Amino acid sequence: xxxxxxxxxxxxxxxxILRTLRELGIPSVAIYSEADVGALHVELADEAxxxxxxxxTASYLxxxxxxxxxxxxxxxxxxxxxxxxxxxxxxxxxxxxxxxTFVGPSSEVIALMGDKIRARRLxxxxxxxxxxxxxxxxxxxxxxxxxGAELGFPVAIKAAGGGGGIGFRVARDPxxxxxxxxxxxxxxxxxxxxxxxxxxxxxxxxRHVEVQILGDSxxxxxxxxxxxxxxxxxxxxxxxxxxAPTVSADVRSxxxxxxxxxxxxxxxxxxxxxxxxxxxxxxxxxxxxTRLQVEHPVxxxxxGLDLVRExxxxxxxxxxxxTQADVRTExxxxxxxxxxxxxxxxxxxxxxxxxxxSEPSDARxxxxxxxxxxxxxxxxxxxxxxxxxGDTREEATAHMIExxxxxxxxxxxxxxxxxxxLLRTTQWAEAGTARDLISxxxxxxxxx
Amino acid sequence: xxxxxxxxxxxxxxxxxxxxxxxxxVEVEQVVAIIESMKLEIEVESELAGTIVSVLVAEGDAIAxxxxxxxxx
Numbered sequence: 001x002x003x004x005x006x007x008x009x010x011x012x013x014x015x016x017i018l019r020t021l022r023e024l025g026i027p028s029v030a031i032y033s034e035a036d037v038g039a040l041h042v043e044l045a046d047e048a049x050x051x052x053x054x055x056x057t058a059s060y061l062x063x064x065x066x067x068x069x070x071x072x073x074x075x076x077x078x079x080x081x082x083x084x085x086x087x088x089x090x091x092x093x094x095x096x097x098x099x100x101t102f103v104g105p106s107s108e109v110i111a112l113m114g115d116k117i118r119a120r121r122l123x124x125x126x127x128x129x130x131x132x133x134x135x136x137x138x139x140x141x142x143x144x145x146x147x148g149a150e151l152g153f154p155v156a157i158k159a160a161g162g163g164g165g166i167g168f169r170v171a172r173d174p175x176x177x178x179x180x181x182x183x184x185x186x187x188x189x190x191x192x193x194x195x196x197x198x199x200x201x202x203x204x205x206x207r208h209v210e211v212q213i214l215g216d217s218x219x220x221x222x223x224x225x226x227x228x229x230x231x232x233x234x235x236x237x238x239x240x241x242x243x244a245p246t247v248s249a250d251v252r253s254x255x256x257x258x259x260x261x262x263x264x265x266x267x268x269x270x271x272x273x274x275x276x277x278x279x280x281x282x283x284x285x286x287x288x289x290t291r292l293q294v295e296h297p298v299x300x301x302x303x304g305l306d307l308v309r310e311x312x313x314x315x316x317x318x319x320x321x322x323t324q325a326d327v328r329t330e331x332x333x334x335x336x337x338x339x340x341x342x343x344x345x346x347x348x349x350x351x352x353x354x355x356x357x358s359e360p361s362d363a364r365x366x367x368x369x370x371x372x373x374x375x376x377x378x379x380x381x382x383x384x385x386x387x388x389x390g391d392t393r394e395e396a397t398a399h400m401i402e403x404x405x406x407x408x409x410x411x412x413x414x415x416x417x418x419x420x421x422l423l424r425t426t427q428w429a430e431a432g433t434a435r436d437l438i439s440x441x442x443x444x445x446x447x448x
Numbered sequence: 449x450x451x452x453x454x455x456x457x458x459x460x461x462x463x464x465x466x467x468x469x470x471x472x473x474v475e476v477e478q479v480v481a482i483i484e485s486m487k488l489e490i491e492v493e494s495e496l497a498g499t500i501v502s503v504l505v506a507e508g509d510a511i512a513x514x515x516x517x518x519x520x521x
Contacts (some may be wrong), residue, residue: 349486349488349490351458351460351485351486377460377486380486381486381488389505
């Protein structure tokens, strides 16, 4: 395995990766910005390196500073987590050039899947279903109008380098196209350095379902079943569960077949996720995320595997611990993201200081904070994740409600009240969609 | 309705865009600035109707919740 691994991230995912490194007996190095002095991940690592000021561009996105930290601390591998540089092909190539193992796919695979237009073309060329839309960048308003007329409104305009809801606009009619095109392009340029956009048919209230993939350098590719991530706000996930509550055996087999076919075709050698939309019983490829996902713990909970351990083994050239025949799933797992946000105020973020913090005793909590932690305006709002399991979805829901009721965070607004209410609704019990749940303002207002 | 006063920042973050200048007329709920906080762009809406008489912040400034951003008359 590795001599020493640098975790190029912060918050709950850095803490999560550090835990597995400790279990494997691999020395760890954390990096931190000036805003994260005293942060939990800094304390839990064997060593920590200050890499720059608070803004992410000057710290967690600063490739030079991170490579220098690897070299100064003698790390032979780097785990990027999610976000930040995890899907940056140039950074993965840089690590490779510097002799640092990047715990993730090759820079070529990151670049291929990071360009959503190329990824769509590849999946379509394999004869697999993609969301109907353009296979080439859309340059002009008249091209956009033509695409809209062919697909039917509403349509989604998306940045080719985008993700996480950034560079994503919806045009409900031809009049909205020009503005949507301009906004999507401008966000793509600003956040991803890529102004190319494409147009897809927009499904108003689909289910978001994704398949977890693992691969290694021996050519073994397995899927670990699916996750349903339908409950979102601003195109970002809030609740995830596995297995998906509305998926039949036939649909599951088509989804997982698509995912393993694609992963095997590109020679995938680490953890990844194939995301799709489920509209009635039709599954369409949306995009592939070539990294660990925020919601990976629900898959860990139903399979009993440690995905970070599998990633590290695969990166070290070792085989995965399982073949497809070994993968067994048991029960249902649910994850609730505890963001520092006020749900009743349109999910406005809530930076500040955590005054009191007490975790539930009977559920998995992946957290990046504790009492006294500062929630900085410089980073995203995810504080912690609660993962509950049960033999059935009802039982997992009951366990989650108990855990949420016991979880106490005081000092910043959090989504704890939102999740406590959401999991008690009949819409949740009936596996409702985002529109059923988030758009029902009556119960949402009550989460103040 | 016209009332003198200040437009305050709803959140701690940094000023990303300023959409109003001295002399501009503003209406209630008009978006006068955008603050970036926790990777989101938060629109700042005026709670007042009137004319901007001073702009107290610049794009890129760090700002705390409740800080005055504009004065309105």
